[in-house]
Amino acid sequence: MAATDINRTTTITLPGEVSSEILQKTQESSAVMALARSIKLPGLGTTIPIITGDPEAAWVGETEKKPVKRGTLATKVMQPYTLAVIVPFSNQFRRDVPALYDELVKRLPLALAQKFDATVFGGVTAPGSNFDTLKACTAQEIGTDAYAGLVAADADIADHNGILNGWVLSPKGKALLLNAVDGNKRPLFINSVAEGAVPMILGSKTVQSKGAYVSGAPDVVGFAGDWTQAVYGTVEGVQIAIADQATLDDGGTSINLFQQNMFAVRAEIEVGFRCDTTVFNKLTKTEA
Numbered sequence: 468m469a470a471t472d473i474n475r476t477t478t479i480t481l482p483g484e485v486s487s488e489i490l491q492k493t494q495e496s497s498a499v500m501a502l503a504r505s506i507k508l509p510g511l512g513t514t515i516p517i518i519t520g521d522p523e524a525a526w527v528g529e530t531e532k533k534p535v536k537r538g539t540l541a542t543k544v545m546q547p548y549t550l551a552v553i554v555p556f557s558n559q560f561r562r563d564v565p566a567l568y569d570e571l572v573k574r575l576p577l578a579l580a581q582k583f584d585a586t587v588f589g590g591v592t593a594p595g596s597n598f599d600t601l602k603a604c605t606a607q608e609i610g611t612d613a614y615a616g617l618v619a620a621d622a623d624i625a626d627h628n629g630i631l632n633g634w635v636l637s638p639k640g641k642a643l644l645l646n647a648v649d650g651n652k653r654p655l656f657i658n659s660v661a662e663g664a665v666p667m668i669l670g671s672k673t674v675q676s677k678g679a680y681v682s683g684a685p686d687v688v689g690f691a692g693d694w695t696q697a698v699y700g701t702v703e704g705v706q707i708a709i710a711d712q713a714t715l716d717d718g719g720t721s722i723n724l725f726q727q728n729m730f731a732v733r734a735e736i737e738v739g740f741r742c743d744t745t746v747f748n749k750l751t752k753t754e755a
Contacts, residue, residue, distance in 0.1 A: 508700030
């Protein structure tokens with residue numbers, strides 16, 4: 468990476484490769500971004516089609532007219548909303564640009580990804596009416612009979628013309644499934660204790676996300692869905708800027724960067740999310 472002057476007193480922008488890697492790491496850290504489709508989102512938003520019914524083929528004889536069958540579509544407006552975070556650093560990073568780069572790539576993607584996931588899964592209020600969440604999707608209880616609840620989710624999604632192709636588990640959801648055993652006390656969802664994870668459920672892959680846990684009555688511990696019917700879009704990737712002459716408001720506590728020999732990095736991304744909520748289920752656990 469080219470050398471970057473971070474000793475200036477005005478806001479500066481880091482090289483494009485930094486922003487690109489942070490966007491890539493954000494996508495890798497977000498369960499939603501890992502499973503949903505991605506599009507390039509115009510700054511003014513866009514209208515996207517949602518498939519609500521598939522065309523149907525038919526057998527025809529020689530010289531017979533070929534059938535004309537139209538799929539059914541609905542449309543939704545995807546609007547970009549700004550997700551941002553500011554992270555303060557001590558001045559020790561000024562002397563070592565690679566160390567700053569490493570910290571940015573480590574901290575910022577996780578902060579953006581966790582908030583994005585938590586919003587999609589309903590743990591955080593949506594930024595606007597054109598941002599879909601899974602807060603009100605159909606619930607399946609897996610606390611008492613995990614296997615039956617997972618099969619019920621698969622069946623419900625199929626009933627709404629979807630194909631379940633991905634699961635998202637919170638750490639609590641993962642622990643619940645690791646505890647699930649058959650009549651002979653053998654684990655249901657892992658082949659051996661050495662695995663320590665739940666790589667697949669009913670033939671579909673799983674992804675972990677802290678954002679998939681939503682405290683409530685009952686608690687939400689995971690999600691299942693047809694992720695071909697979910698799409699997110701970003702406008703220009705992650706925008707990064709550095710400043711050392713600002714005063715930050717950290718939850719009511721002021722941080723004077725100049726006075727305290729610190730600087731701050733701001734990361735923001737314009738992102739939108741839309742889906743067909745009927746082909747998603749949330750997995751719940753009722754506390755005894």
